[in-house]
Structure formats: C-alpha cells, structure tokens
Amino acid sequence: MRTRARAMAPDERREVLVDATLRLLREHGRQVTTRQIAEAAGVAEGTIFRVVDSKDELVDAAIARAFEPGDLVARIEEIDPDLPLRERLVLLVSIFQQRFRATFSLMRQVGLVGPPHHDSADHQAWRARLEELVAGVVGDDEEFTEPVDHVAHVLRLLTFAGSHELIADGRLLTPEQVVDTVLVGLRRAPAC
Structure with missing residues (x-):
C-alpha cells in the first residue's frame, strides 16, 4: 500500500515537482510523463495539476531552473x-x-x-x-x-x-x- 505524501504548501509542492521534472528531463527529454513525474516526486498524478496548469508549464519551469x-x-x-x-x-x-x-x-x-x-x-x-x-x-x-x-x-x-x-x-x-x-x-x- 502506497503511503500518502506529507502535506506541503503549493509553492513547496511546486518546487518538489520542478526538481523531479528536471531530473527526469535529463533522462527522458520532453517525453517524460506526468505519471513519471508524480512517482519521482512522491505524489499522486492529479496533484500535479493542483500546482500547475499543464505538463508543459512544469517542463518550462524545470528548464528555467536548469539555467x-x-x-x-x-x-x-x-x-x-x-x-x-x-x-x-x-x-x-x-x-x-x-x-x-x-x-x-x-x-x-x-x-x-x-x-x-x-x-x-x-x-x-x-x-x-x-x-x-x-x-x-x-x-x-x-x-x-x-x-x-x-x-x-x-x-x-x-x-x-x-x-x-x-x-x-x-x-x-x-x-x-x-x-x-x-x-x-x-x-x-x-x-x-
């Protein structure tokens, strides 16, 4: 049984998602899935869309972070x-x-x-x-x-x-x- 992730403020959750996305982009490029991102961040896939409007927004934020x-x-x-x-x-x-x-x-x-x-x-x-x-x-x-x-x-x-x-x-x-x-x-x- 999967344990529930600890509660985080939206900004903190966004940072965790951006970090996870950046790591995955280095391996999978833009083909990374929201499921992979959610698993790497330890959240449910739907949680992503409470923090960002789209996967593209998350990918763009991760690329910006890299620079x-x-x-x-x-x-x-x-x-x-x-x-x-x-x-x-x-x-x-x-x-x-x-x-x-x-x-x-x-x-x-x-x-x-x-x-x-x-x-x-x-x-x-x-x-x-x-x-x-x-x-x-x-x-x-x-x-x-x-x-x-x-x-x-x-x-x-x-x-x-x-x-x-x-x-x-x-x-x-x-x-x-x-x-x-x-x-x-x-x-x-x-x-x-």
Whole structure:
C-alpha cells in the first residue's frame, strides 16, 4: 500500500515537482510523463495539476531552473585564493565544464538550440556576481598582457567551446588544456 505524501504548501509542492521534472528531463527529454513525474516526486498524478496548469508549464519551469546559478556561485567562492594561479584556474574551468556539459546534455534532450531568454534584474545581478567571482579567481592583472576581465572572458569562451561536443568536433579540452592555452597566450613573458 502506497503511503500518502506529507502535506506541503503549493509553492513547496511546486518546487518538489520542478526538481523531479528536471531530473527526469535529463533522462527522458520532453517525453517524460506526468505519471513519471508524480512517482519521482512522491505524489499522486492529479496533484500535479493542483500546482500547475499543464505538463508543459512544469517542463518550462524545470528548464528555467536548469539555467539558474544553483550551486555554481558557491562552488566558485570555495576556490582558495591562496592557491597558485594555474591550480585556481583549473578548478574554475572544471566547475564551468561540469555546468556546461550538464546544460548541453539537457538542451539536447529537450530540443533546445539556445538557452531561455533572461532579462530579469535577478539574472543581471547573478551575471555581475559571477563575473566578479571569476575575476577574483583569475587575480592580479599584472601577470597578464590583457585586463583581468578580458582574461576571464577568454577563459570562459575557451571553456565553453572546449566543452561542447559539436564545437570541439568531439575533441573536448581538459581543464588543464584550457588553462595552459590561456596562460601561454595571455600571460606576460618573464623579464629577462
């Protein structure tokens, strides 16, 4: 006999359903059923429609959730600023690659060719915070031929391209390869 799920407020129930839907989208794409979602969330299938109007609304909310910062900011904040530059950058690129690859995989599963449009003040604030964190990990611009914000931009672009199966022609770059390319290309030559 199935046990009844604990009572939750509609907003809390919606969060549980969105989380379950996102996990299932990564596996089944848009073919996920409301029955699968209900089972994964531990609710009756009819409960879904007390929280959202349609499966499509739930799928859209789950896709939007995938593009939220999640733990990305916290993981970058954990990078020790006292580590040598190369080690800091390898950790940063590793974090970005995990995020990019998970996002690319989800996009393939659900048939997206680009991310959902974000114009909210929250999204803009998150982007600014992310840029600030990345610049902090990169560190002092005296080591580079370009300003830190440019180095951070190049690092993110190379990480993005080197993490995408189609862009990289199946030859994905390791975090070390990305970092070494940036360090050799943008670092000042030692004084003789």
